[in-house]
Amino acid sequence: xxxxxxxxxxxxxxxxxxxxxxxxxxxxxxxxxxxxxxxxxxxxxxxxxxxxxxxxxxxxxxxxxxxxxxxxxxxxxxxxxxxxxxxxxxxxxxxxxxxxxxxxxxxxxxxxxxxxxxxxxxxxxxxxxxxxxxxxxxxxxxxxxxxxxxxxxxxxxxxxxxxxxxxxxxxxxxxxxxxxxxxxxxxxxxxxxxxxxxxxxxxxxxxxxxxxxxxxxxxxxxxxxxxxxxxxxxxxxxxxxxxxxxxxxxxxxxxxxxxxxxxxxxxxxxxxxxxxxxxxxxxxxxxxxxxxxxxxxxxxx
Amino acid sequence: xxxxxxxxxxxxxxxxxxxxxxxxxxxxxxxxxxxxxxxxxxxxxxxxxxxxxxxxxxxxxxxxxxxxxxxxxxxxxxxxxxxxxxxxxxxxxxxxxxxxxxxxxxxxxxxxxxxxxxxxxxxxxxxxxxxxxxxxxxxxxxxxxxxxxxxxxxxxxxxxxxxxxxxxxxxxxxxxxxxxxxxxxxxxxxxxxxxxxxxxxxxxxxxxxxxxxxxxxxxxxxxxxxxxxxxxxxxxxxxxxxxxxxxxxxxxxxxxxxxxxxxxxxxxxxxxxxxxxxxxxxxxxxxxxxxxxxxxxxxxxxxxxxxxxxxxxxxxxxxxxxxxxxxxxxxxxxxxxxxxxxxxxxxxxxxxxxxxxxxxxxxxxxxxxxxxxxxxxxxxxxxxxxxxxxxxxxxxxxxxxxxxxxxxxxxxxxxxxxxxxxxxxxxxxxxxxxxxxxxxxxxxxxxxxxxxxxxxxxxxxxxxxxxxxxxxxxxxxxxxxxxxxxxxxxxxxxxxxxxxxxxxxx
Numbered sequence: 001x002x003x004x005x006x007x008x009x010x011x012x013x014x015x016x017x018x019x020x021x022x023x024x025x026x027x028x029x030x031x032x033x034x035x036x037x038x039x040x041x042x043x044x045x046x047x048x049x050x051x052x053x054x055x056x057x058x059x060x061x062x063x064x065x066x067x068x069x070x071x072x073x074x075x076x077x078x079x080x081x082x083x084x085x086x087x088x089x090x091x092x093x094x095x096x097x098x099x100x101x102x103x104x105x106x107x108x109x110x111x112x113x114x115x116x117x118x119x120x121x122x123x124x125x126x127x128x129x130x131x132x133x134x135x136x137x138x139x140x141x142x143x144x145x146x147x148x149x150x151x152x153x154x155x156x157x158x159x160x161x162x163x164x165x166x167x168x169x170x171x172x173x174x175x176x177x178x179x180x181x182x183x184x185x186x187x188x189x190x191x192x193x194x195x196x197x198x199x200x201x202x203x204x205x206x207x208x209x210x211x212x213x214x215x216x217x218x219x220x221x222x223x224x225x226x227x228x229x230x231x232x233x234x235x236x237x238x239x240x241x242x243x244x245x246x247x248x249x250x251x252x253x254x255x256x257x258x259x260x261x262x263x264x265x266x267x268x269x270x271x272x273x274x275x276x277x278x279x280x281x282x283x284x285x286x287x288x289x290x291x292x293x294x295x296x297x298x299x300x301x
Numbered sequence: 302x303x304x305x306x307x308x309x310x311x312x313x314x315x316x317x318x319x320x321x322x323x324x325x326x327x328x329x330x331x332x333x334x335x336x337x338x339x340x341x342x343x344x345x346x347x348x349x350x351x352x353x354x355x356x357x358x359x360x361x362x363x364x365x366x367x368x369x370x371x372x373x374x375x376x377x378x379x380x381x382x383x384x385x386x387x388x389x390x391x392x393x394x395x396x397x398x399x400x401x402x403x404x405x406x407x408x409x410x411x412x413x414x415x416x417x418x419x420x421x422x423x424x425x426x427x428x429x430x431x432x433x434x435x436x437x438x439x440x441x442x443x444x445x446x447x448x449x450x451x452x453x454x455x456x457x458x459x460x461x462x463x464x465x466x467x468x469x470x471x472x473x474x475x476x477x478x479x480x481x482x483x484x485x486x487x488x489x490x491x492x493x494x495x496x497x498x499x500x501x502x503x504x505x506x507x508x509x510x511x512x513x514x515x516x517x518x519x520x521x522x523x524x525x526x527x528x529x530x531x532x533x534x535x536x537x538x539x540x541x542x543x544x545x546x547x548x549x550x551x552x553x554x555x556x557x558x559x560x561x562x563x564x565x566x567x568x569x570x571x572x573x574x575x576x577x578x579x580x581x582x583x584x585x586x587x588x589x590x591x592x593x594x595x596x597x598x599x600x601x602x603x604x605x606x607x608x609x610x611x612x613x614x615x616x617x618x619x620x621x622x623x624x625x626x627x628x629x630x631x632x633x634x635x636x637x638x639x640x641x642x643x644x645x646x647x648x649x650x651x652x653x654x655x656x657x658x659x660x661x662x663x664x665x666x667x668x669x670x671x672x673x674x675x676x677x678x679x680x681x682x683x684x685x686x687x688x689x690x691x692x693x694x695x696x697x698x699x700x701x702x703x704x705x706x707x708x709x710x711x712x713x714x715x716x717x718x719x720x721x722x723x724x725x726x727x728x729x730x731x732x733x734x735x736x737x738x739x740x741x742x743x744x745x746x747x748x749x750x751x752x753x754x755x756x757x758x759x760x761x762x763x764x765x766x767x768x769x770x771x772x773x774x775x776x777x778x779x780x781x782x783x784x785x786x787x788x789x790x791x792x793x794x795x796x797x798x799x800x801x802x803x804x805x806x807x
Contacts, residue, residue: 154611
């Protein structure tokens with residue numbers, strides 16, 4: 001007979017004493033994670049506005065109905081998917097490429113690797129503010145470079161929907177390529193050298209070795225990278241807040257940004273909680289789907 | 302007999318003495334009303350009278366004194382009177398939160414602390430975060446501020462957490478302060494008065510006098526309508542008017558997503574539009590409003606290439622840098638343009654005027670401003686009130702305005718002050734423009750609690766219209782539909798809400 005998946009199977013060593021020793025951590029988890037999560041879930045069934053504390057009421061699935069008809073939510077969802085579809089593949093391809101370039105023991109390579117991961121250490125908000133200056137139409141260094149050195153016309157990065165979209169993509173890539181590169185590099189370092197030596201003896205070329213050996217062997221690491229990148233791109237908020245504020249219009253507004261607007265501009269906490277839950281649900285679903293696809297790919301390989 | 306005479310004399314004299322004391326104390330209030338800084342406060346008057354004896358006669362005298370103080374009130378017309386009244390609180394501490402862009406001058410703070418012995422702790426909050434920070438502060442019950450500076454549009458949301466100052470205003474004769482009409486609505490919600498007007502904001506149209514002359518205009522007679530402004534801006538745009546090879550920008554519009562509704566509201570006012578009808582049905586998509594948005598969008602044609610991302614701070618940079626012919630901006634910029642010789646390239650080359658008329662006539666948009674309010678949780682209500690009066694009084698207001706802090710006076714007397722007239726704005730006619738604009742027909746901002754939500758939706762759709770994602774009419778239709786939904790959820794159509802005071806009555 002199959003056992004229920006929900007049954008608590010964990011039992012710490014030492015019985016009651018074990019539970020007692022675990023209790024501080026459990027209490028912290030319950031207070032800081034479980035209660036807020038459940039509270040937010042409950043909130044999504046309410047019309048709960050901080051500005052009208054006396055009018056808050058249980059509305060059941062009303063917020064859900066509202067969401068289905070909310071054009072702005074649909075636009076935000078479309079934008080979130082667009083960012084995932086563009087940013088994740090680009091960051092993985094460029095990150096893996098950068099890792100392959102850095103996977104050589106040359107003089108000064110350690111220092112170069114350390115420098116290459118510095119974007120990861122900068123706070124997303126600071127990144128956004130800096131890129132805002134870089135993308136400035138008149139005084140930004142990017143337009144200066146394009147117009148003065150390459151004789152291209154200045155680009156209205158933050159003024160047109162397409163310009164703003166690609167500006168956020170470039171910024172996002174700058175932030176995330178080092179992350180992909182670092183994980184891939186550590187994956188490359190742990191690959192067994194014997195397999196590559198044998199392939200060399202058999203006369204395999206560099207491309208053949210990469211596509212038939214390196215890539216399949218890296219798949220476990222790449223799976224994790226793709227999943228993490230998908231997850232973080234869906235949550236894209238800070239950089240957008242600092243760079244475009246979701247604009248112009250709603251061109252760069254993501255679901256996470258819209259949830260922020262609902263929660264902290266409109267104070268409609270009930271609806272904001274629902275949107276956040278829907279985002280979590282979508283992320284989980286997409287990640288599950290990706291996992292299945294990538295696992296299937298690994299089996300084929 | 303001697304004893305009887307003494308007894309009789311004593312009673313009569315006592316009553317007479319107390320009556321004279323009552324009249325004298327009443328007169329001191331009258332003197333104070335006339336600006337005598339040495340007048341005592343009503344509370345100290347009452348206390349002094351009630352602590353003499355417990356006899357019936359004393360009680361009568363005390364009542365007389367209290368009545369006299371209440372009827373006439375205590376004048377706080379001068380800064381000295383305010384500081385004097387606050388001295389009794391020496392040794393205490395006040396906590397003030399201010400809009401980050403307009404904190405009181407350090408010298409003002411020092412003067413207060415030195416004269417009263419009361420410490421004033423100031424926390425500056427960035428303007429775009431002030432609503433969020435304060436609403437969280439209030440709803441969480443943190444209660445760490447005595448005084449808060451509140452933008453006019455936020456009073457609807459904050460009123461439940463603020464003290465009604467009506468009684469203080471009566472006691473301390475706030476009606477002595479003659480406010481400019483445009484600022485009279487600051488801090489008023491229903492019948493309550495929740496703020497002391499502190500920073501009087503108003504938009505002005507800035508223009509380059511030399512450029513206007515070069516394109517055939519008369520600097521002494523600037524364009525009177527929006528259409529004329531556009532025509533002149535068109536003539537300036539793209540021309541090398543300074544002869545240095547730089548192409549002029551005709552008009553600098555504020556179109557970046559956050560705060561662009563202000564740029565639209567100035568047109569909505571003069572195009573004859575309104576926010577709602579009497580029953581809170583949005584009229585933001587009325588033909589007047591659509592025409593206003595079409596005009597605002599058109600200004601992009603005579604603006605910089607990156608008009609859609611031009612924000613509040615960019616406007617000053619462009620105008621002071623000498624690359625723009627026209628711009629609408631808060632009056633504060635005039636002081637910087639004229640007197641900040643390090644950053645301004647246009648000192649002596651620009652003029653200011655009231656915003657021009659549109660098809661709906663000459664109606665000025667009142668963008669709100671900042672008032673000082675007292676939190677209900679403050680344990681020093683009277684002291685906080687006195688501090689608010691000090692920070693907003695004429696002398697302080699003039700000192701802060703001419704220093705270019707961005708805090709502009711709200712009272713008529715400050716604008717009539719010769720020192721102010723010479724050092725504020727362009728140092729010539731700015732004060733006159735401010736008074737003229739401030740006393741004309743006014744179109745007010747909204748003060749309902751849902752204002753921030755409505756504004757956010759409007760900002761978004763205006764930005765879509767400017768960037769060409771949505772046509773103006775469709776954008777405003779969408780705003781109207783969203784506003785209806787927001788107000789519907791807030792119960793505005795349930796019937797028990799007071800009617801909207803229609804502002805565009807013909």
